[in-house]
Amino acid sequence: MMQLFQFIIIIMIGLAGGLAVGSGMVAFITVLDIIPRLSQLIKGYQYITWFQRALMIGAVSFTWFDFRGTVFHLPSFLTVIIGSFAGIFVGMLAGALTEVLNVLPILAKRLNMAHVIIILLMAMVFGKIAGSLFHWLIYIPN
Amino acid sequence: MSQDAVYLRLRNRYFVNPNSKVLLGEIAQIIAPEQHEKALKRLFIYQINKEDEHLVVIDSMHIIKKLTEHFPQLHIESIGSPQIIVEIIPSSTKKKPHAIAVAFVWIILFVGSGLAIMNFHHDVSMEEVHKRIYYLITGIHKKDPLILQIPYSLGIGLGMILFFNHVFKKKINEEPSPLEVEMFLYQQNLDQYVVLNENEQNRKKKQ
Structure with a gap:
């Protein structure tokens, strides 16, 4: 009896935690407008429900593989593909966050730099690439 | 009555040099009876003086008052926005920022975003996650x-x-990018603030 009670409590806690984290993640991605942005780029608004499903299936399946420790034993060059896609997603997150914080419009207006805004955007892009490469190649090994 | 109607639509924004005169034809689109049109366009509205630092908000009430003084026989219909922001550009600020200033901002953004991504990677233990992904895919533990x-x-x-x-500089497609939309929204917010605040100050001065 006691065991059954514990069992139910643990299921409840797990489910509640998952609900909170899952809805939090969806809210975060929604606020940052990443799915609408990608649909706009490829002019594919009609596939927007599929993109939402992709997000959900990705989150659930990766959680499962991670927790269960499912090992695929695939050749290592496949991680190049995974790494690239993960990087693109993080890059979009970073871009969206910068945009939410209004950094570039304020710079353009305050410092009178509207005409060089693309150059400044490229500064951030190259800064991110350089920072990330520095992190993995120099910072971590030493 | 309808023959003497004047339709007035204020533009959004107008740029002038300091100490210049603002004429009606410059800040508004006008549809009016032909015999009045030229005189209307040349109607003097506002003299920019030194106290107006960067911006003046001209209210359509002020314009209508001027119009009724000079053309009492006309019936005025104001359509569109109720005020216009006149931006005063001194000739000194017209030039572009110095290349060194641009380079300075460039370096701030470059170093800052690099640091930010490193902080992010530490914050979310990206190193551990990468090792874990690598292990899950290949079955090999790699440092x-x-x-x-x-x-x-x-x-x-x-x-x-x-x-x-x-x-x-090449766009991937024709639609405006989020940055362009964001710049537009930021400018619109500034304008809204200016319209509400500067306008009230102007009214106080006149009383």
């Missing part, structure tokens, strides 16, 4: 899965470019 991490780093740059819709 530095660079084959995953270098494409990941390049991907970050690509993702930002995709988000902002720019490959240097």
Whole structure:
């Protein structure tokens, strides 16, 4: 009896935690407008429900593989593909966050730099690439 | 009555040099009976003086008052926005910022975003996650899965470019990018603030 009670409590806690984290993640991605942005780029608004499903299936399946420790034993060059896609997603997150914080419009207006805004955007892009490469190649090994 | 109607539509924004005169034809689109049109367009509205520092908000009430003084026989219909922001541009600020200033901002953004991404990676234990992904895919424990991490780093740059819709100056498609929309919204918010605040001050001065 006691065991059954514990069992139910643990299921409840797990489910509640998952609900909170899952809805939090969806809210975060929604606020940052990443799915609408990608649909706009490829002019594919009609596939927007599929993109939402992709997000959900990705989150659930990766959680499962991670927790269960499912090992695929695939050749290592496949991680190049995974790494690239993960990087693109993080890059979009970073871009969206910068945009939410209004950094570039304020710079353009305050410092009178509207005409060089693309150059400044490229500064951030190259800064991110350089920072990330520095992190993995120099910072971590030493 | 309808023959003497004047339709008035204020523009959004107008740029002038300091100490110049603002005429009606410059700040508004006008439809009026032909015999009055030229006189209306040359109607003097406002003299820019030194106290108006950067901006003056001209209210349509002020314009209608002037119009009824000079053309009492006309019936005025004001359509569109109820006020116009006149921006005063001194000849000194017209020039572009110095290349050194641009370079300075460039370096701030470059170093800052690099630092920010490193902080982010530490914050979310990206190193552990990368090792874990590498292990789950290949079944090999590796201390530095660079084959995953270098494409990941390049991907970050690509993702930002995709988000902002720019490959240097070339656009990927015709729609405005989020940055352009954001610049527009920021300007609109500033304008709204200016219209509400400056306008009230103007009224106080006149009383």
